[in-house]
Amino acid sequence: MxxxxxxxxxxxxxxxxxxxxxxxxxxxxxxxxxxxxxxxADRHAGHVRAETRRAHAEWFGPARRGWYRRIAFLHSDLRLAADHLLATDPAAALELIGHVTFFWVCSGYLYETRQYLELAIRLVPDAGPDESRVQALWSLGLTRTLQGDHGPARETAVACRRAAAAALDAEGLARAAYLQGLLHLLEGRPLAALTVVEGRCGRRTAGTPRARRPVRRRRRRRRRCAGWSGSSP
Structure with a gap:
């Protein structure tokens, strides 16, 4: 039975x-x-692109879980829209794919994400400051890092930092620092990772009382460590 x-x-x-x-x-x-x-196809791609913009804007908030489910549900639509835009509007495809990279890599679509990003970046010429390009470079660097391809990931992190600086994109600079710090950490250089991330965060928060307190605590810890090292035989 x-x-x-x-x-x-x-x-x-x-x-x-x-x-x-x-x-x-x-x-x-x-x-x-x-x-x-x-x-x-144009209407469908436009609707999907609008959905990815909202998902990207609301990812770091209370709607994250709902958007994660929504993007997972739209996976086939996203691929269809990306394929259409790569053929008709590569710049729009670059934006769309960059906005969903974090969702895709968390869902295990590393190979697929990398293929789309590399193709979109090749198709869109570097014509000056562009936050969508900054996002796409960061996304590609993250994907390559998680695949263990650290050499190309490091080159992409440098390109992301330069593109963010040209676009005056503070968030992009922070993302580039995060990516470089992650690479240092995965390659066994935690102090280098700390230097990169603290250097970027220090510039963003310098002069505020909340930023100065951790600095004072770090100085006290360094003095204690210096005392311990001096007392050791």
Whole structure:
């Protein structure tokens, strides 16, 4: 009896897949007849791009869990929109892919993310300050880092820092510092990682009382460490 049930479930699933494929094929033919395929693809890509902008803006907030589920649900739509924009508007594709990289790498789509980013960056010429390019370079650097490809990741981190400086993008500079610090940490250089990150954070928070207190605590710790090192045989 269990074998019969599993066989029935398998046949039902196969029929659903066949029905969905037939429905998609009929829809494509229906759109192609009046020449509306490109128009609908543009509208679809525009809607998906707007969704990724909202997800990126609200990621560090209470809506994060909902957006994570939403982006996971839209995965096929994102790929379809990215493919369409790479062929019609590479700059828009660069923005879209950069906005969903963090979602994708957290979901295990490292190879797919890297392929899309490398293609989009090649297609979009570096025409001056551009925050979308900064985001895409940071995303590519993160993806390469998580894949263990540290040499190219380091080059991308440097390119991200330069692009962020040219665009006067403070958040991009912080992301580049984070990426360089992460690379140092993964390669066994924790002090170098600390220097990079503290250097960037120090410039962002210098002069504020909350920033000075940790500095004083670090100085006290260094003096204590110096005393311990001097007392050791």
């Amino acid at each position: 269990p074998d019969d049930e599993s066989s029935f479930v398998g046949r039902a699933a196969e029929l659903r897949r066949i029905g969905a494929a037939l429905f998609r094929g009929r829809g494509r033919r229906w759109l192609a007849a009046p020449g509306e395929t490109a128009t609908v």
